[in-house]
Amino acid sequence: MAVKIRLKRIGRRRQPSYRVAIMDQRRTRDGLVIEEVGTFNPLRKDEHALQLKRERIEYWIGVGAQPTDTVRSLLVKQGLLKGAGAS
Secondary structure, three states, rough: OEEEEEEEOOEEEOOOOOOEEEEEEEOOOOHHHHHHHHHHHHHHOOOOOEEEEEHHHHHHHHHOEEEHHHHHHHHHHHHOOOOOOOO
């Protein structure tokens, strides 16, 4: 089973909000989640726009979960991953 760390949309129309979720890559975007590890609200511009469970994300990356490009950029901004060439 290939595991991804990706965004799951939960907001209303024109008011996007996302959960950072650990999912099987074969599931649909809003499908069954293994674990939810954070939230992201792109409309907020303060420090509360992105809230993550750092320990759980580090665990999942440690066991081989791969973040999507969008989640990777969020994790780099939070200091959980190294910049451009990180795997």
